[in-house]
Amino acid sequence: MHDSTGVEENFVPVDLLATPNYLSSKKHSININRNRILVILILIPLIVTVLGLITGLLVPRRKLHEISSSECFEAACPESWIGFQRKCFYFSDDIKNWTFSQRFCDSYGADLVQIETLLELNFLLRYKGPYDHWIGLSRDLGQPWKWVNGTEWPNCFPIRGGGECAYLNDKGASSARHYTERKWICSKPDIYAQMKRQTLSDLQSHRKRQKT
Known part of the structure; x- marks a missing residue:
């Protein structure tokens, strides 16, 4: 038996559908969501690329610093010699x-x-x-x-x-x-x-x- 008091999840009253402002608002909301998705899709590769560049620059520098430091500060002779x-x-x-x-x-x-x-x-x-x-x-x-x-x-x-x-x-x-x-x-x-x-x-x- 159908429950007359139940309301479907995506049910929209007919009077709202007949309202132009509602349809425009709904379309606007969909466009905003699409724009957000597009921005996210664009930003993710960009962020990954930037992080990759930063890592590529910092890691060799750190390795070079570690090598140069070990070479510069590694004593050729014991202390007091x-x-x-x-x-x-x-x-x-x-x-x-x-x-x-x-x-x-x-x-x-x-x-x-x-x-x-x-x-x-x-x-x-x-x-x-x-x-x-x-x-x-x-x-x-x-x-x-x-x-x-x-x-x-x-x-x-x-x-x-x-x-x-x-x-x-x-x-x-x-x-x-x-x-x-x-x-x-x-x-x-x-x-x-x-x-x-x-x-x-x-x-x-x-x-x-x-x-x-």
Whole structure:
């Protein structure tokens, strides 16, 4: 049985349909909804495009900033060490004998300094100040000077005195007994030189494996 009191959801009274203003208003409302949909359809791709451009600009810049920051602030030498010509140098404040000095350097993965060029020697003489500093040269009685790694010293600068361990003073290099106490200088390759050496070592090992 049909409910006379019920009203269909989309029912519009006939008298309203006969009213021009109603039809115009209804049409206007439909046009507004269509315009809104068109605007939304236009804006969505535009917003996506703009966000894509912004992301594309910011991400490379951030990556570049991260790379440059890590490269700029990554220390080639440990704190309190001085970098010069792909080496790190430590100038001690304490005063100890030659043997203790070498042990101290070894505990930091270094050695008492091995001087390879006159430019390096001049740097050390300039930077050490007025104090004597042990270096990595020693000798047995009647034997030639050797660096701590066992290689013979090439006599590239004079060493004064009759001691068995060498040190730097204001005049250059001299020698004294190992038990006398002085400051000391440690040295080791900086991080980039170590990476280069490791790469070369890995390459050589790879070539040897290929030959076998």
